[in-house]
Amino acid sequence: MRIIISGGGTGGHIYPALATLNKLRALKPDTAVLYIGSERGLEGKIVPEAGYDFASVKVQGFKRSLSPDNFKTVYLFLKAVHESERLIRKFKPDVVVGTGGYVSGPVVYAAQRLGIPTVIHEQNSVIGVTNRFLARKITKVGVAFPAALAAFKPNLATVVGNPRAQEVVETNGKYDWQGLGLKAGQPTVLIFGGSQGALKLNHAMVDAIKVFNRSKYQVIFVTGAKRYAEVNEEITSKGINVADNIAVVPYINNMPQLMPQVDLIVGRAGATSIAEQTALGKPMVLIPSPYVTNDHQTKNAQALVDVGAASLITEANLTGGHLFDVINDLMQDADKRQAMAGAAKKIGVPNAADLFVNLIESVIKE
Numbered sequence: 001m002r003i004i005i006s007g008g009g010t011g012g013h014i015y016p017a018l019a020t021l022n023k024l025r026a027l028k029p030d031t032a033v034l035y036i037g038s039e040r041g042l043e044g045k046i047v048p049e050a051g052y053d054f055a056s057v058k059v060q061g062f063k064r065s066l067s068p069d070n071f072k073t074v075y076l077f078l079k080a081v082h083e084s085e086r087l088i089r090k091f092k093p094d095v096v097v098g099t100g101g102y103v104s105g106p107v108v109y110a111a112q113r114l115g116i117p118t119v120i121h122e123q124n125s126v127i128g129v130t131n132r133f134l135a136r137k138i139t140k141v142g143v144a145f146p147a148a149l150a151a152f153k154p155n156l157a158t159v160v161g162n163p164r165a166q167e168v169v170e171t172n173g174k175y176d177w178q179g180l181g182l183k184a185g186q187p188t189v190l191i192f193g194g195s196q197g198a199l200k201l202n203h204a205m206v207d208a209i210k211v212f213n214r215s216k217y218q219v220i221f222v223t224g225a226k227r228y229a230e231v232n233e234e235i236t237s238k239g240i241n242v243a244d245n246i247a248v249v250p251y252i253n254n255m256p257q258l259m260p261q262v263d264l265i266v267g268r269a270g271a272t273s274i275a276e277q278t279a280l281g282k283p284m285v286l287i288p289s290p291y292v293t294n295d296h297q298t299k300n301a302q303a304l305v306d307v308g309a310a311s312l313i314t315e316a317n318l319t320g321g322h323l324f325d326v327i328n329d330l331m332q333d334a335d336k337r338q339a340m341a342g343a344a345k346k347i348g349v350p351n352a353a354d355l356f357v358n359l360i361e362s363v364i365k366e
């Protein structure tokens, strides 16, 4: 099979694409792959590191207000369609797959213009702008949440879960705790604000370090790569001591190895993170980002709170003290964590990569 895949901007769109490619390669080692991403997104670093050929096009998002910048967005889009057509003609894929983010718009649209089968994956329960645009001419759609089915024409979309969920479930092996300066076999909470880190969560965590210093469990505080320097400055300028049970790090490169090992996960309610955490059956504290389209993270989080898998903190109520109290209560209560873990696991889709790969193969056979 020859496949072009595109998705990017943030990890939530990139990791499902990579998990799909990894599964395809495991099943069919001779699969030829080209990943097309944006020039500025995280994919420019993550994809080549994962060992896939990478090409980039330049795109930017629409501003919600009437802004002259939107003319530039349209111009870049048309240019990216043209460039994608050139890449597609050269690579000759059997199928072109989009996993969301602005960049997948021109790439999948170009394939549609050239009459090549196209598949998109929607990670969220509320369908994104790019996927809404592409849906008009799409061959097949895989969605993570049943709630997203209604956004597509009948029989077009299938629930497949999120391919990255299967990847974290199938990854085993030891984690290098020493690399984080922590110990293996200790109760541990993992705190991260999506793939880019979250400003308010970081501030709250810096305030909470003083109290976490005295806790009997370990804390991994992931700041987001771009925010690492500013978090360290804040820690230093406030004269805060960081005890040995706490690791402050910019990014976790090997999340599928780490996530299964931790006892509680605290973070945003991005769809891909949630898919991983439910498939693994992890108790969660979610602080949904209020800055995303149609407030979809609050909907993602609420669905988990409703089934008893997560506790919710709104960003408006997020302080260091409150964050510590919620985490500390759960870390003292193994029964509660176990009940939440069981509820999470019930809604996880641990075979999502198989399901999505089958969907992709079905359009080629058609």
Ligand SMILES: CC(=O)N[C@H]1[C@@H](OP(=O)(O)OP(=O)(O)OC[C@H]2O[C@@H](n3ccc(=O)[nH]c3=O)[C@H](O)[C@@H]2O)O[C@H](CO)[C@@H](O)[C@@H]1O
Binding pocket: 010, 011, 012, 013, 015, 100, 123, 124, 164, 192, 193, 194, 195, 196, 222, 250, 251, 252, 253, 254, 255, 268, 269, 270, 271, 272, 273, 274, 276, 289, 292, 296, 297
């Ligand atoms: C601000 C924004 O637009 N957020 C969206 C974006 O979030 P974002 O990119 O933050 O996505 P998610 O939280 O869904 O996924 C983050 C991914 O990055 C990984 N990870 C994270 C931190 C780290 O240090 N290492 C690491 O590997 C996680 O394990 C996960 O696989 O895409 C999601 C999926 O469409 C959406 O639901 C989110 O609303």
